[in-house]
Amino acid sequence: MGIPTLISTTTASNAANISITSGIDSTYDEYMFVLTDIGPATNGENFLFDTSTDGGSNYASTATSTYFRAKQTENNSEQEFNYQPGSDLAQGTGGKQLASGVGGDADESCAGILYLFSPSNSTYIKHYYGQFSDLQAGEIYDTAFVAGYINQTADIDAIKFYFSSGNLDGVVQMYGIS
Numbered sequence: 098m099g100i101p102t103l104i105s106t107t108t109a110s111n112a113a114n115i116s117i118t119s120g121i122d123s124t125y126d127e128y129m130f131v132l133t134d135i136g137p138a139t140n141g142e143n144f145l146f147d148t149s150t151d152g153g154s155n156y157a158s159t160a161t162s163t164y165f166r167a168k169q170t171e172n173n174s175e176q177e178f179n180y181q182p183g184s185d186l187a188q189g190t191g192g193k194q195l196a197s198g199v200g201g202d203a204d205e206s207c208a209g210i211l212y213l214f215s216p217s218n219s220t221y222i223k224h225y226y227g228q229f230s231d232l233q234a235g236e237i238y239d240t241a242f243v244a245g246y247i248n249q250t251a252d253i254d255a256i257k258f259y260f261s262s263g264n265l266d267g268v269v270q271m272y273g274i275s
Contacts, residue, residue, distance in 0.1 A: 101129055101272035108268050111138065114259035115269050118153040121254050123217035125273030129210060132229075132258065135267035136206035137199050140234045142260040143184075144199055144207050145192030148216075148223070148247055153255035160193055162186045162245025171236040184241075188248065192261070195227060196241050199260070200234040206267070207231030209241075216253035223247040 104120040121128060135144060147156040164184035168177050184194045196207040209229030216223055226244035233239050258269060
């Protein structure tokens with residue numbers, strides 16, 4: 098991994114999404130998105146992202162992804178590590194899942210890091226991977242491991258983070274890796 102350079106910080110309060118529509122270009126081959134204190138307005142929502150090739154006018158990229166998770170309850174009644182087939186995509190469009198069932202209480206939110214590779218390369222598909230942690234409704238701590246590729250060769254120049262329903266609060270920092 099190279100040296101990260103902070104490009105932008107976006108803070109949302111009761112917003113429909115966090116969209117970054119500038120700064121993703123050919124300057125860097127790798128981009129890192131650090132997401133902190135991302136909380137949904139309603140309980141039990143999935144946290145998603147999607148990409149755009151037209152500056153954010155249209156978010157509907159086709160992707161194939163995989164989603165694994167580790168889970169632990171606060172009272173130690175459940176532990177598991179497994180593949181979540183309902184959270185991945187097989188050449189699907191729409192949101193790519195980063196966290197599941199995020200709680201909406203004051204002590205519940207999610208945080209994580211998403212890496213996006215070569216978004217301005219017009220020859221190859223765009224790979225990504227990330228790790229996200231969240232406290233779900235019902236006091237379940239969850240860590241998700243996600244990876245996949247966006248099946249398009251057009252330049253990705255915008256990204257959007259959002260919940261499956263309702264508004265959100267949180268901070269997204271975008272870094273270029275050189």
